[in-house]
Amino acid sequence: MATAGISSATVGPVPFDDVDGELPSSERLAPEGLDHLADMVSSLPSKMEVNLPLKLRLYHGFWLAEIHVPAAVALRRRFVPRPDDVIVASLPKCGTTWLIALTFATMVRHVHCPPAPVPAAASAFASASTSSHPLHRLNPHQCLSFLEGLFARGEEAKLDTLPSPRLMNTHMPLAMLPSPTLATTSANSSGNRGGYKIIYICREPKDMIISMWHYTRHLMPAVSFVETVESYCDNHSAKIYGPFWYHILGYWHASNEMPDHVLFLRYEELLRDPAGNVWKLARFIGLPFSEAEEEAGIVEAIVELCSLDRMRGFEANRTGYVDAQ
Template sequence: MEEYGSIISSLPSNPKMHLNCYQGVWVQRTWVPGIIAIQRRGGGGFTPRRRGDVVLASPPKCGTTWLKALAFATMARRAHPPAQQLQHPLLRLNPHDCVPFMEKLFAAGLGSKMDALPSPRLMATHMHHSLLPTSITDNLDCKIIYICRDPKDMLVSMWQFARRILPELQFHDVFELACEGRCLSGPIWDHILGYWNASKARPETVLFLRYEEMLRYPIDNVRKLARFVGQPFSPDEEEAGVVMDIVRLCSFEKMKNLKVNKADSSSVHVPRNNTFANDSFFRRGEAGDWTNHMTPEMARRLDAIMNEKLHETGISFS
């Protein structure tokens, strides 16, 4: 968006990674205009609904696609029963097309498209909590569901993802930037801390999830998600196995093997007007892949940094 050109040109940048540092956070350059637009007070900014909105927040490559699928299937289960899988939107659409990224829509000047979403609206963001407008953070009717992941796995996944458009990118470069707090959505520890502190201050409006726990206990966490958004499963739904239907519908293997997630391109745009192919969102879907790409010394270094930054929270990834 041209009106923000002068602001963006003055920001610190990482041309190789197509990043800018905006308000202390390293973000994808093409989404900076969207973040600024969302933050605008008065006309043009994000306008919440009285019936409430649900925002899915995460650092990149931390289970965002899976959380989108689970939240969409849970919140839309009456309109789209998960057991009726032949007609379900998640069988013909990528989760990113079912749950839009706020930054992307606003960056494209399409923020008004969110007005067409049914209430309660479901949307997503990679923004730090500190970047969110008060229309979200101070709104008791707006709920935030946050998911984070072991930063070691996050970095490996981010590198594999970015190599689709930056084939020369080396993992060591991504690792060093992360340790310095200058990788995409970095500093990583600030991303986690912002939502952690918000979840402790206002647990009724911010739900803090961890990817590894979601993998271990998907059914329990889907129940937790449903209760949090005010749509708990009824005894009849529990007896009918609706929770398990949602978990099966949104499973990694199920989603990865769908035709729409094999060849089609997503609408998630990246620099140079490219798009990521839908299959790029379904690489491994597991915990611990970092051991195949990171030396023990690198792991200890990143763990030490995260433990130092997060020591007061009790969160540990080591």
């Protein structure tokens, strides 16, 4: 695999797109033996997704894209977390891109300091300025690895080449992941013992449903808004990664039972107080802002770097760049 730019002294996370290369065929792994799983996958209950041209299979109580079922099996059995791993988890259309950007910018701030906030009067000229920050040249989704995409392609060996701490994301239910209290070594760079970190974001269901309908209606124009709403409300309907209530509740209960390992955020609260939630996020992952950083306005600089106006322009939000993986 091409790992240009990574040395043993490199501290993560590094922008995944910068180091992602073609994995030699000898290092590729069939997603837990795809041929062996074919009969199992074909025996699972199936339905077509209401809003997407995808066949879904019911696996362990959740509707997954058929192509991701072998990946889910491989993920449960082969993913080896490190104690300083951070995983951003969510249902689709819940503010994932924004949270990824905020988390990445927070984790890399000592290597890639966010630009100072741009005065309102000069904001129209901000795009003309140059910056070395990865988020000025990359989609946030290109800054981390999408777990089900890697495991679906048998390329999880790429995860082993990444320096710690690693930043990843998934839409998978919590049940598909190793226990957040488990990890491979006794202590991470922040002194935390065992387990990795999950940052989960949920969104007001009505807004999530409306966003999904607008996002997918060019793919399935015959599906009405009423049908979309009904498909979310009926737990027997096939919604990718659903039923959504069970998906949300899995992470919610875990955040109460394992608050040191699962942080549960709400999109609406992130909108109301982005700086306060970035501060909370940094503390949760063991990288709290120092008093000097707060006085220097680093929190506010991260919020501006990852502003919603910038997030809305990313291609992933318009074309499904990531979910297509």
